[in-house]
Amino acid sequence: MTAYAQPTVPFEQWWAQLQPLLDQKATQDYAYMDPARIVASGVTGPGVLTDETSAYVAYVDVPTDAGVYSVILSRADADAPWLANRFLLPAGVN
Numbered sequence: 065m066t067a068y069a070q071p072t073v074p075f076e077q078w079w080a081q082l083q084p085l086l087d088q089k090a091t092q093d094y095a096y097m098d099p100a101r102i103v104a105s106g107v108t109g110p111g112v113l114t115d116e117t118s119a120y121v122a123y124v125d126v127p128t129d130a131g132v133y134s135v136i137l138s139r140a141d142a143d144a145p146w147l148a149n150r151f152l153l154p155a156g157v158n
Contacts, residue, residue, distance in 0.1 A: 065111065065126040065135055068151055069104040087138050087147040103157055104128035111135070122146065130154060 067081040078099040083091060108127045114134070115123040122137045131154025137146040 065104075065107050065128065065133060065151070068148070069102060069106055069128055069130075069133075071100050071102040071105055073099055075099060085148050087149050090147070090149050093150075103153070104130035104133065121149075128154070131157060 067078075067085055070078050070081075073081075075098065079095075082094065086094060106129050108129055111124040111126040113122060114125050115121075119142055120139055124135045124137060126133050126135055133154055134152040135148055136150040136152070138149045139146050
């Protein structure tokens, strides 16, 4: 979330920091996103794991200066690193 929540950073710099943390689907989904459209500009506390019922998908709520984002993480197998799959806007933010 720290790499994602940087709306004032130029795309090339933002993408270079974020892309290694994304799974294949998120890499495709976020490749053309304008970071200036991100409503959060910083993380304000630690993430909280909210669902870990799967060995391959986890949900983490991360507080930011724009509210709590939900981040979906995934991994290919038990030995693979967790990678971001989706950043969900805080409730009430469009």
